[in-house]
Each structure stands twice: as C-alpha cells, then as structure tokens.
Amino acid sequence: MTKVIICGAFGRMGTMIANMVIENPDLEFVGGVDIREGTVLGKPVVSSENLAAFIDQIRPDVMIDFTIAAATMVNAKIAAKKGVALVIGTTGFTPEQDAELLDAIKNVPVVKTTNFSVGVNIFWELVRDAASRLGDYDIEVIEAHHRHKKDAPSGTAKTILKVIQEEVGKREEMYGREGMTERKNEIGVHVIRGGDVVGDHTVQFHQNYETIELSHRAYDRAVFARGAIRAAAWAPTAAPGLYTMKEVLGL
Ligand SMILES: NC(=O)C1=CN([C@@H]2O[C@H](COP(=O)(O)OP(=O)(O)OC[C@H]3O[C@@H](n4cnc5c(N)ncnc54)[C@H](OP(=O)(O)O)[C@@H]3O)[C@@H](O)[C@H]2O)C=CC1
Numbered sequence: 001m002t003k004v005i006i007c008g009a010f011g012r013m014g015t016m017i018a019n020m021v022i023e024n025p026d027l028e029f030v031g032g033v034d035i036r037e038g039t040v041l042g043k044p045v046v047s048s049e050n051l052a053a054f055i056d057q058i059r060p061d062v063m064i065d066f067t068i069a070a071a072t073m074v075n076a077k078i079a080a081k082k083g084v085a086l087v088i089g090t091t092g093f094t095p096e097q098d099a100e101l102l103d104a105i106k107n108v109p110v111v112k113t114t115n116f117s118v119g120v121n122i123f124w125e126l127v128r129d130a131a132s133r134l135g136d137y138d139i140e141v142i143e144a145h146h147r148h149k150k151d152a153p154s155g156t157a158k159t160i161l162k163v164i165q166e167e168v169g170k171r172e173e174m175y176g177r178e179g180m181t182e183r184k185n186e187i188g189v190h191v192i193r194g195g196d197v198v199g200d201h202t203v204q205f206h207q208n209y210e211t212i213e214l215s216h217r218a219y220d221r222a223v224f225a226r227g228a229i230r231a232a233a234w235a236p237t238a239a240p241g242l243y244t245m246k247e248v249l250g251l
C-alpha cells in the first residue's frame with residue numbers, strides 16, 4: 001500500500017483527493033498538511049513547522065501538493081529532504097521559484113504538471129499540432145476560472161503559451177488590450193474570473209475569413225483529482241527525477 005499525505009488537505013482539491021485516496025485499494029491516506037492543524041477523514045493534519053517530525057513518524061511514500069506557490073516552496077523541500085516522492089499540482093510559480101524548487105527536490109521522483117486531467121494533456125498535443133501548421137495565423141489564448149482562483153493566467157494557460165512558443169518561435173505575449181492597440185506579431189492572452197467555473201481554456205487561430213478554435217472545458221475537479229491519484233500511485237515506483245503526466249499516462 002502506498003502511504004499518501006496531502007498538502008493543502010483542507011482545500012478544494014485537497015479534500016476531493018483525500019476522499020478519492022480512501023476509495024483506492026492501492027493507496028492509504030495517512031494525513032495532511034495545511035496552514036491550520038486539525039483532522040481530515042479522521043487523519044491528522046499538521047502545519048509546515050511540524051511536517052518534518054510528522055514524516056519521521058508516519059513515513060509516507062508520497063506527498064500530493066495542491067496549495068499556493070509560496071507554501072510549496074517550503075513543504076515540498078521538507079518532504080524531499082526526507083525522501084518522500086512528490087506530486088505537485090500547485091500553479092503560480094515565478095520562473096525563479098520554479099528553478100529553485102526543481103533543483104531542491106531533484107533527489108526524489110516528482111510528478112509536476114499544471115493540469116492533471118487526461119483531456120488537457122491530449123489538448124496540449126492538439127494545440128502543438130495546430131500551432132506547428134498555423135504559424136502565420138493570429139493566435140489568442142483565453143482562460144476562465146472560478147472567482148477564488150489566486151494566480152493568473154492559469155498554469156494550464158502558461159503551458160499552452162509555452163507549447164505555442166515552441167512551435168511558432170518567440171512572440172510577445174499581450175495580456176489584455178486597452179486603448180490604441182494595433183495588433184503586432186503577438187499572442188493575445190485573456191483571463192476571465194467568475195462564479196464557480198472549474199477551468200476553461202481556448203486557443204483561437206485567426207486568418208482572414210476563417211477561425212480555428214480549440215477548447216477544453218473541465219466540468220468537475222474530479223478530472224484533476226483522478227490524474228493526481230494516478231500520479232501518486234506511480235511516483236514512488238519511479239527513479240528520482242522530474243516527470244509529467246506524459247510519463248504517468250504513457251502518452
Ligand atoms: N495541476 C492541476 O491539475 C490543478 C492545479 N490546481 C492548483 O492547485 C492549487 C490549489 O487549488 P485549490 O485546491 O482550488 O485551492 P484552495 O485555496 O482551495 O486550497 C489550498 C489549500 O492550501 C492551504 N495552504 C495555504 N498555505 C499553506 C501552507 N503554507 N501550507 C499548507 N497549506 C497551505 C490553504 O489554506 P487557506 O485556505 O487557509 O489559505 C488551502 O486549504 C492552486 O495553485 C491551483 O491552481 C488546481 C486544480 C487542478
């Protein structure tokens with residue numbers, strides 16, 4: 001049985017993942033980490049200050065992290081120092097934070113992706129294919145999320161931009177437009193926040209007289225949670241290193 005701890009255990013993703021872990025015969029939910037201490041599904045939840053001692057006592061195989069970037073910078077480093085495999089879903093890292101984190105946790109297997117849904121992992125490949133063929137089209141990226149989301153643009157949108165840039169060459173990213181904004185050879189990026197939108201991502205390719213639009217829409221956080229669970233079962237079996245869902249899903 002793979003022993004799992006969840007960082008961000010009281011959060012939207014954390015609670016959903018905890019409920020899926022207890023339903024999975026190959027995984028055992030042994031506790032959590034969050035800002036407040038307490039319990040989730042009868043298991044202890046500790047704060048960052050007590051995480052190292054908690055790991056010594058509980059000896060988890062893997063920590064799943066869905067928090068905020070500043071918290072991951074602390075908690076993932078503690079877990080990696082103790083040899084615990086990592087599944088990281090948190091988004092909103094600066095490029096500097098990302099580089100520092102990945103260097104600090106390179107001694108353990110790490111599955112880190114901005115989106116754990118199978119559909120989005122396929123969607124990124126469709127976007128790559130379209131961008132490789134439509135490099136002379138005007139490209140716009142649009143994402144929408146619930147009113148509580150803290151980071152913008154979404155991690156998934158940042159990955160979309162990276163994929164497009166890899167195919168069409170480096171273009172300036174234009175975040176929203178206001179005033180006199182004649183279009184240049186740029187990629188437009190637009191962020192919508194409201195209500196309980198789970199996560200929508202659209203890429204538009206415009207040319208005179210035609211538009212091609214690719215969209216992914218998540219209707220339930222279960223699509224992310226399920227992917228994180230698959231990654232948690234897989235990560236402790238892998239050699240130390242950085243992986244994405246491509247390796248977990250065998251894409
Ligand atoms: N990769 C993917 O597939 C997905 C990624 N995400 C990402 O996951 C992250 C979390 O999303 P979501 O669950 O909606 O957010 P929530 O705000 O619901 O959950 C985050 C939890 O982390 C807690 N937290 C804050 N600081 C710390 C800390 N220092 N140590 C431990 N816990 C802490 C929060 O506490 P408090 O509320 O008290 O601040 C909260 O309970 C976001 O970055 C989001 O973008 C989300 C869905 C899918």
Ligand SMILES: O=C(O)C1=N[C@H](C(=O)O)C[C@H](O)C1
Nearest residue numbers: 091114115149154155156199
């Ligand atoms: O915060 C969210 O909710 C989500 N965050 C991830 C992101 O930033 O891309 C993934 C998903 O879109 C939901």
